[in-house]
Amino acid sequence: MELWFTEEWVPGLKLSVQVKNVVHKEKTKFQELAVYDTETLGRILVLDDVIQTTEIDEHLYHECLVHVPMMSHPNPEEVLIIGGGDGGSLREVLKHKTVKRATLVDIDEGVVEASKKFLPQWNTGFSDPRARVIIANGLDFVAQAKEEYDVIIVDSTDPIGPGEALFREEFYESIKKALRPGGMMAAQTENPVLMPDLVRTIFGRVKKVFPVAKLYTGPMPTYPGGFWSYTCGSLGPDPGEPVRDAGDISFRYYSPEIHRRAFVLGPEVAKNVYGG
Amino acid sequence: MELWFTEEWVPGLKLSVQVKNVVHKEKTKFQELAVYDTETLGRILVLDDVIQTTEIDEHLYHECLVHVPMMSHPNPEEVLIIGGGDGGSLREVLKHKTVKRATLVDIDEGVVEASKKFLPQWNTGFSDPRARVIIANGLDFVAQAKEEYDVIIVDSTDPIGPGEALFREEFYESIKKALRPGGMMAAQTENPVLMPDLVRTIFGRVKKVFPVAKLYTGPMPTYPGGFWSYTCGSLGPDPGEPVRDAGDISFRYYSPEIHRRAFVLGPEVAKNVYGG
Numbered sequence: 001m002e003l004w005f006t007e008e009w010v011p012g013l014k015l016s017v018q019v020k021n022v023v024h025k026e027k028t029k030f031q032e033l034a035v036y037d038t039e040t041l042g043r044i045l046v047l048d049d050v051i052q053t054t055e056i057d058e059h060l061y062h063e064c065l066v067h068v069p070m071m072s073h074p075n076p077e078e079v080l081i082i083g084g085g086d087g088g089s090l091r092e093v094l095k096h097k098t099v100k101r102a103t104l105v106d107i108d109e110g111v112v113e114a115s116k117k118f119l120p121q122w123n124t125g126f127s128d129p130r131a132r133v134i135i136a137n138g139l140d141f142v143a144q145a146k147e148e149y150d151v152i153i154v155d156s157t158d159p160i161g162p163g164e165a166l167f168r169e170e171f172y173e174s175i176k177k178a179l180r181p182g183g184m185m186a187a188q189t190e191n192p193v194l195m196p197d198l199v200r201t202i203f204g205r206v207k208k209v210f211p212v213a214k215l216y217t218g219p220m221p222t223y224p225g226g227f228w229s230y231t232c233g234s235l236g237p238d239p240g241e242p243v244r245d246a247g248d249i250s251f252r253y254y255s256p257e258i259h260r261r262a263f264v265l266g267p268e269v270a271k272n273v274y275g276g
Numbered sequence: 277m278e279l280w281f282t283e284e285w286v287p288g289l290k291l292s293v294q295v296k297n298v299v300h301k302e303k304t305k306f307q308e309l310a311v312y313d314t315e316t317l318g319r320i321l322v323l324d325d326v327i328q329t330t331e332i333d334e335h336l337y338h339e340c341l342v343h344v345p346m347m348s349h350p351n352p353e354e355v356l357i358i359g360g361g362d363g364g365s366l367r368e369v370l371k372h373k374t375v376k377r378a379t380l381v382d383i384d385e386g387v388v389e390a391s392k393k394f395l396p397q398w399n400t401g402f403s404d405p406r407a408r409v410i411i412a413n414g415l416d417f418v419a420q421a422k423e424e425y426d427v428i429i430v431d432s433t434d435p436i437g438p439g440e441a442l443f444r445e446e447f448y449e450s451i452k453k454a455l456r457p458g459g460m461m462a463a464q465t466e467n468p469v470l471m472p473d474l475v476r477t478i479f480g481r482v483k484k485v486f487p488v489a490k491l492y493t494g495p496m497p498t499y500p501g502g503f504w505s506y507t508c509g510s511l512g513p514d515p516g517e518p519v520r521d522a523g524d525i526s527f528r529y530y531s532p533e534i535h536r537r538a539f540v541l542g543p544e545v546a547k548n549v550y551g552g
Contacts, residue, residue, distance in 0.1 A: 004290075012294035012316035016282075040288035057469060060542075193333060193497055219495065219503035221469055226502010227495035253542035261537040266336075266529035 005036060005044075007051055009224035010194055015051075017041055024118050028110025030162050035118045041222060045086055045119060047111070048161055053086050054222045055121055061188070063254040064218040064262065065230055066092035069151045069186040071242040071259060072234075076150040079103070080178070082138035082166060084155030085111030090125035093153070095249045102131050103149075105142075107162055109135045139165045145178035152179060154187035159198070167202055172209040172233065184234035185210075192217060192269045194225040203273045206233045214239050215273050216262035218253070229269075230262075239263075281312060281320075283327055285500035286470055291327075293317055300394050304386025306438050311394045317498060321362055321395060323387070324437055329362050330498045331397055337464070339530040340494040340538065341506055342368035345427045345462040347518040347535060348510075352426040355379070356454070358414035358442060360431030361387030366401035369429070371525045378407050379425075381418075383438055385411045415441045421454035428455060430463035435474070443478055448485040448509060460510035461486075468493060468545045470501040479549045482509045490515050491549050492538035494529070505545075506538075515539075 003019040023035040023043065034046040042055025053061070066089050070076050077100045081089050085106035093102045102125070106112055112133060115123045125131050134141065142152070152175050157163035165171060166187075175185050187206070192199045192215070199215075207213035210233030220228035232239035240263040242256045265273075279295040299311040299319065310322040318331025329337070342365050346352050353376045357365050361382035369378045378401070382388055388409060391399045401407050410417065418428070428451050433439030441447060442463075451461050463482070468475045468491070475491075483489035486509030496504040508515035516539040518532045541549075 006292075010316055012314060014280075014292040016290040016292065018288035038288060040286055060469070191497070193336070193495065217495070219469065219493070219501075221467070221501035221503060225495075225497035227497060251542075252544045255540075255543055257540045258542055261540040264531075264533045264537040266527075266534055267531055268528045 005046065007049060013224070015222070017044070024114060026110060026114070028108050030108045030110070033110055033114055035114060043119065043121070045114070047157060050158060051222050052157065053088060053122065057221045058088050058122065059252040060218060061220050061223070061228065062088040062092045063251060064216070064228070065089060065155060065186055065188055066153060067251070067254040068216060068230065068259055068262065069153065069184050069232060069239060070096050071244055071246065071256070072237050072239045073151050073184055074237065074243055078149045078180070080105065080149040080152045082142065082152065082154045082156065083163070084153065085115060086119055087115045087122040087125050089153055089155045090131060091122060094125045094128050094130060097247060099130055103134060104131065105134045105136050105138050107135070107137050139171055139174070142171065142174040142178050147178070147180050149178055150180055150183050152183070152185040154185060156188060158190070159202070167205070169205040169208065172206055176209050176233070176235070179235055182236040184232055184237060184239060186230055186232045186239070189215070189229045189231040191223065191225040191227055192229045192272065193227055196272045199229055200272050203231050206231045210234060212236070212238065214263055215265065217265065217269070218262055281322065283325060289500070291498070293320070300390060302386060302390070304384050306384045306386070309386055309390055311390060319395065319397070321390070323433060326434060327498050328433065329364060329398065333497045334364050334398065335528040336494060337496050337499070337504065338364040338368045339527060340492070340504070341365060341431060341462055341464055342429060343527070343530040344492060344506065344535055344538065345429065345460050345508060345515060346372050347520055347522065347532070348513050348515045349427055349460055350513065350519055354425045354456070356381065356425045356428045358418065358428065358430045358432065359439070360429070361391060362395055363391045363398040363401055365429055365431045366407060367398060370401045370404050370406060373523060375406055379410060380407065381410045381412050381414050383411070383413050415447055415450070418447065418450040418454050423454070423456050425454055426456055426459050428459070428461040430461060432464060434466070435478070443481070445481040445484060448482055452485050452509070452511070455511055458512040460508055460513060460515055462506055462508045462515070465491070465505045465507040467499065467501040467503055468505045468548065469503055472548050475505055476548050479507050482507045486510060488512070488514065490539055491541065493541065493545070494538055
């Protein structure tokens with residue numbers, strides 16, 4: 001018998017992946033969680049029937065989301081990750097030797113625990129002494145912080161279900177207040193070709209709150225349409241320009257040239273978010 | 277009743293799109309051809325159960341494939357398109373005022389005729405007096421040409437079925453001979469993340485034949501993995517550098533910055549094709 005997992009990317013468009021083995025399934029306090037082994041994508045984590053991360057391409061997503069803000073900031077010491085319970089963003093943040101503490105706040109303890117048990121490629125950061133994991137509502141957590149972080153990374157699910165609050169303007173306002181002077185945030189902000197209205201709306205909120213807002217993109221095969229956008233909001237530094245030496249970090253996708261290239265948008269996408 | 281078209285991207289991974297209306301279906305001399313209307317992707321052309329081109333993202337593919345070689349060549353007057361019977365590449369080539377003649381050679385008259393009848397977004401070049409359409413085997417056609425073209429564009433199907441011959445080293449040898457001094461070719465060369473071995477193999481053949489060979493990439497949501505590679509072989513000009521003014525061409529995805537950006541590869545993809 002063939003076992004397939006199917007995800008609705010957008011109404012009328014679905015991705016299906018053949019499953020070799022169901023590694024784990026549970027109903028957490030917030031969502032349905034599944035870990036599958038597949039031939040094509042390797043091990044994958046699925047939340048509420050949406051692929052969150054796969055062995056084959058998670059590096060593309062996490063390196064884009066994390067290293068762009070981290071490399072644009074002159075000295076990121078205190079870093080906050082909202083969401084990202086799988087640990088992939090935490091792993092990437094901790095590669096930077098400037099980091100003194102990386103705080104991961106995920107609402108769903110089930111995701112963190114599942115990663116610790118079943119996602120060895122992702123979970124290596126949890127045991128780092130600089131890592132702090134807090135199970136809490138990210139919206140509330142950030143609202144209580146004041147000038148504490150150099151970089152904040154929003155590694156959320158899609159803007160439906162538990163992730164919805166992490167795309168609100170009030171959340172970006174709280175992030176701005178939680179950033180130290182010269183700080184910056186980056187968030188995953190969906191597919192700019194398949195979901196242009198959504199991307200424009202989210203970007204508009206970030207732009208309203210931050211003095212500097214820029215959209216960048218990268219390939220991401222297992223997310224809808226294989227092409228993903230990220231939005232930076234900055235209190236000072238230009239997110240488009242890497243300013244530090246990466247030292248001995250070994251990147252799979254990121255490079256200073258990829259960093260700069262990521263901010264070059266085609267005329268249609270550029271017009272959609274920047275107007276003109 | 278819901279009607280869905282499903283394509284196997286790679287073994288164990290499938291894309292499905294809901295079909296509103298079957299516009300046309302036929303068995304041509306070479307392949308099964310279907311034109312569907314869909315809500316999500318607009319009108320789509322399918323050959324042998326593989327999506328060739330869709331209304332929503334064909335501009336990404338055709339602008340990458342065509343304008344990169346066209347803008348890197350100082351004066352492309354004679355242009356040859358192998359494949360591309362849908363007309364999208366022809367339409368883009370003819371936007372360049374330098375072009376005196378654009379010759380399209382497709383093996384399958386059925387595709388050209390279907391485009392003329394059912395693909396208004398793609399077929400506008402066929403009526404241009406500079407366009408010449410030849411129904412012939414591309415491999416044979418190119419083998420007989422000598423120093424006739426400034427730019428040759430290989431707009432093939434995948435390297436299985438009728439398209440297989442258009443990925444052979446002997447074909448690239450013929451292309452080289454068919455190019456005028458300083459000429460260049462560009463070909464679609466599949467997904468560098470999902471099919472690294474295939475991309476390396478194809479690139480290796482182009483590199484063996486041409487003094488200059490470079491890989492570039494772009495987003496392409498409805499092709500496997502949403503991220504696509506193209507390979508340029510050049511007898512002189514650097515394919516990575518646009519050298520002409522585009523005049524009044526209105527691009528949807530292409531820009532000189534997108535052109536340069538397209539050649540910036542992540543370390544893993546770069547190593548896969550360039551070694552090191």
